[in-house]
Structures are given as C-alpha cells and as structure tokens.
Amino acid sequence: MASHPAPAAIVLVSNGPGELTTWVRPLAALLHRQLPLRPWDPQATCSLQLVLVPCPNATGVEHRVAEGWGVFDRVVAARHFWGLLLWPRRFGAWPQRGVVVFLGGDQFWTVLLSARLGYRHLTYAEWVARWPQWNDRIAAMGPAAAQRLPARLRARCTVVGDLMADLSASARQSAPLPPGEWVALLPGSKRAKLQVGMPFLLEAADRLSALRPSCRFLLPVAPTTSVPELLAYASSANPIQAYYGSGEPRLLEEPLQDPVASAMAGQGGSLLRLLTPAGTTIELLLDHPAHGPLSQCALALTTVGANTAELGALGVPMIVLVPTQHLQVMQAWDGWLGLVARLPLLRWLLGLALTAWRMRQRGFLAWPNISAGRAVVPERVGAITPAQIAAEAADWLAHPERLAGLRDDLRSLRGQPGAVAALAQLVEGLLPEAPAA
Numbered sequence: 001m002a003s004h005p006a007p008a009a010i011v012l013v014s015n016g017p018g019e020l021t022t023w024v025r026p027l028a029a030l031l032h033r034q035l036p037l038r039p040w041d042p043q044a045t046c047s048l049q050l051v052l053v054p055c056p057n058a059t060g061v062e063h064r065v066a067e068g069w070g071v072f073d074r075v076v077a078a079r080h081f082w083g084l085l086l087w088p089r090r091f092g093a094w095p096q097r098g099v100v101v102f103l104g105g106d107q108f109w110t111v112l113l114s115a116r117l118g119y120r121h122l123t124y125a126e127w128v129a130r131w132p133q134w135n136d137r138i139a140a141m142g143p144a145a146a147q148r149l150p151a152r153l154r155a156r157c158t159v160v161g162d163l164m165a166d167l168s169a170s171a172r173q174s175a176p177l178p179p180g181e182w183v184a185l186l187p188g189s190k191r192a193k194l195q196v197g198m199p200f201l202l203e204a205a206d207r208l209s210a211l212r213p214s215c216r217f218l219l220p221v222a223p224t225t226s227v228p229e230l231l232a233y234a235s236s237a238n239p240i241q242a243y244y245g246s247g248e249p250r251l252l253e254e255p256l257q258d259p260v261a262s263a264m265a266g267q268g269g270s271l272l273r274l275l276t277p278a279g280t281t282i283e284l285l286l287d288h289p290a291h292g293p294l295s296q297c298a299l300a301l302t303t304v305g306a307n308t309a310e311l312g313a314l315g316v317p318m319i320v321l322v323p324t325q326h327l328q329v330m331q332a333w334d335g336w337l338g339l340v341a342r343l344p345l346l347r348w349l350l351g352l353a354l355t356a357w358r359m360r361q362r363g364f365l366a367w368p369n370i371s372a373g374r375a376v377v378p379e380r381v382g383a384i385t386p387a388q389i390a391a392e393a394a395d396w397l398a399h400p401e402r403l404a405g406l407r408d409d410l411r412s413l414r415g416q417p418g419a420v421a422a423l424a425q426l427v428e429g430l431l432p433e434a435p436a437a
Contacts, residue, residue, distance in 0.1 A: 008099075013121065021310070023104060024104070026166060032338045081109065126145065184219070205276070218281065294316055312367055
C-alpha cells in the first residue's frame with residue numbers, strides 16, 4: 001500500500017475491555033503491518049493513537065492495558081477525555097491532519113473529538129450509525145446497519161463485516177490444550193460481576209467435576225483484573241462467598257515442563273492454578289487474549305457482557321449466567337440505569353429496584369441471542385444455583401452432537417473473516433495526503 005508522507009495521526013476511540021480486545025487490538029496490529037506508524041517505526045510521520053472515552057461499564061484501567069501492548073504512540077485515559085476536548089495541546093502536539101475512528105462507546109464522543117482536532121471521521125457501526133451526517137465514511141457490520149442510513153448518505157457507507165469474525169482464524173494458530181473435556185469459566189472483569197461470579201463458578205466447577213470427572217477447567221484472567229483480585233473475590237473477604245460451598249481456593253504455581261501446556265503459561269513461564277478444598281483444579285490463563293485456548297473448550301460458563309460476543313465469535317458453546325439473588329451488588333448495567341444505581345446515597349436501594357425492574361423487562365442478554373433475535377445459547381436468569389448449572393452443563397457435555405450443532409449456529413452468525421482488513425483499508429483511504437507545495 002502507498003505510504004503517506006504527510007504528518008498525520010490515526011486516532012482510535014474506544015471504551016471498555018471487550019472492545020479493546022476484539023476491535024481495537026486487531027485493527028491496530030494490522031495497521032502497523034500495512035503502514036509505517038509510530039511507535040513501531042520511529043521514523044514514520046504518521047502515529048497511531050488511542051483515546052478512551054467515559055463509559056459506566058469500563059474498569060478504569062483500560063489505558064494501562066493498552067499501554068502495555070506497545071502499539072500506540074499515545075494513550076489518553078477516559079478520565080482525561082473532557083480535558084482533551086478543551087485543551088488538546090496539553091496532551092502533546094497533534095498533527096494538522098488525521099482520522100478519528102470510532103470503535104466503541106458513545107458515537108457522539110468521536111463526533112466531538114474529530115471536530116475539535118479537525119480530523120476526518122470514520123465510524124464502525126454494528127447496528128446503527130447515529131451521526132452519519134458528520135462522518136466522512138461509515139463501516140457497517142452488515143446490511144441492516146447500512147440500510148438504516150438516509151438514502152442520500154448511503155454512498156458514504158461500506159459493509160465490511162463483523163470484526164469478531166476474524167478471531168476464530170487467529171485462534172486456530174494456538175497450541176493445542178492438553179487432553180481433557182475442557183470447560184471455560186468466565187466470571188467477568190468488573191467488581192460487580194466478580195463478587196458474585198467467582199464464588200458461584202467455583203462451586204459450579206466442584207459440582208460439575210463430581211458429575212463428570214473427565215472435566216478440566218480454565219479461567220482466563222482478564223487484563224483489567226489480576227490473580228490476587230480473583231483470590232480476594234473467592235475468599236471470605238467477599239461477603240457473597242459465604243453463600244456458596246466451595247470454600248477458599250489455594251493458588252498453586254508450577255514450573256512449565258510440558259511444551260503443550262505453553263498455551264496456558266504466563267510470561268514467567270510457569271503455570272498458575274486454583275485448587276479448591278474439594279480438589280478441583282482450575283488453570284489460570286494469564287496471556288491475553290486467550291482466544292486459542294478458549295476456542296478449544298467444549299463449553300463455557302459465563303456472565304453477561306462482551307465476553308459472550310467473544311465466545312460466540314470463537315464458536316464456543318456457552319451457558320450465560322445472571323444469578324439475581326444478589327441484586328444489591330449487580331449494578332454493572334449499561335446506560336442511565338447503571339449511572340443512577342451508582343449514586344452514593346441511593347446506590348443500594350435504587351440499584352436493587354432498578355436491577356429487579358430490568359430483570360422483569362429484559363430481552364436477550366447474550367450477544368449471540370441479541371444478534372440472532374432468538375435464543376441461540378441458553379440464558380439462565382434468576383435465583384439459579386451452582387448445582388442447577390452444573391447439572392445442565394453435564395447434560396450438554398453428555399451430548400456432543402448438541403454441542404456441535406450449537407457451535408455451528410454460533411459460527412454462522414459471525415460470517416466470513418476479513419472485516420479487519422476491510423476496515424483498515426477504509427482508514428488508510430481517509431489519511432490525507434500532504435498539501436501541494
């Protein structure tokens with residue numbers, strides 16, 4: 001592809017951990033392979049930058065995760081977003097030319113940022129482009145998003161496909177897991193979910209292991225949390241833990257001896273495991289993203305969130321869990337409901353009332369079901385117990401033909417790979433050339 005000698009910036013805009021992993025990181029990696037960009041190429045005149053925007057579902061440490069990837073010349077944390085709009089020069093020099101790319105959050109934030117910087121504007125629209133008149137180009141996930149545009153603006157739109165469809169292709173390059181009937185445990189990445197998810201899933205793993213001794217378990221450690229945090233949520237320091245029977249797990253660290261197990265080893269070259277008092281071993285996945293090992297799992301037990309989209313893209317059958325018996329801590333909702341539920345003085349009462357209301361009025365919660373408009377994967381909402389979930393998981397595992405059918409359904413929802421490359425081409429096409437001398 002042609003290089004662009006004019007000083008310019010590509011500014012990716014995003015919000016939470018799911019979007020960073022599944023949208024931002026693959027696009028950033030591909031742009032670096034196709035264009036000379038700082039920081040990988042110090043002599044490049046074009047830089048790749050990331051701006052995080054305010055989001056009630058973010059963890060607050062996304063900027064540290066992104067900085068650790070080493071692909072961005074500059075990362076602006078969400079807490080600095082308003083300062084960036086008011087005084088962009090306080091965050092360093094900005095080239096006169098560039099392109100802002102929406103990859104998660106509120107689309108209006110990229111409208112403001114592109115106007116403030118004087119850059120061109122591209123939106124990746126999953127379902128709808130909310131401000132098409134202020135976009136130079138629109139990259140639609142599918143025809144539905146494109147058809148929602150006013151007729152006069154459809155020429156700006158290109159259907160690129162689902163960015164997550166590329167995940168399965170990259171996952172196939174991973175080393176195989178050791179033999180076993182692998183079940184993934186995804187308790188979430190934020191406090192409100194981990195506080196319930198860790199003790200619930202540990203007991204579910206104990207019970208499932210008793211029903212099917214061939215089961216082996218893995219738990220991906222989200223980049224926005226840590227092993228000590230997971231241990232704290234699984235301990236008596238978490239008041240929710242007392243409601244579950246697994247007890248406090250121990251952390252085991254073993255040197256890496258089997259090369260096949262390298263898919264589960266951290267950067268230190270050792271394996272970390274949780275061992276429950278009942279003797280259930282849970283492998284911790286420290287490298288991120290964990291798409292390769294996850295794609296090899298027969299089943300996943302997961303909370304709601306972007307992880308359901310990730311699992312769906314990898315074709316991993318899942319049971320989606322929303323235990324409502326702890327409503328007072330389940331305030332990790334989107335939009336104004338989540339914001340109101342976090343008000344300091346009214347948090348407990350309003351959080352309880354609003355979450356209960358949302359449970360009664362709910363539609364689909366898992367992304368595969370939302371995308372398909374039907375129940376593709378089971379959602380278990382209510383006063384569910386680990387015993388019930390373990391029994392259901394054992395039934396699924398006892399019928400591999402049902403799991404194979406569910407895996408095929410999930411793969412069919414995502415479409416063909418290639419969306420990341422198509423989006424990268426649109427980004428490059430918006431990069432301005434140097435002005436004529």
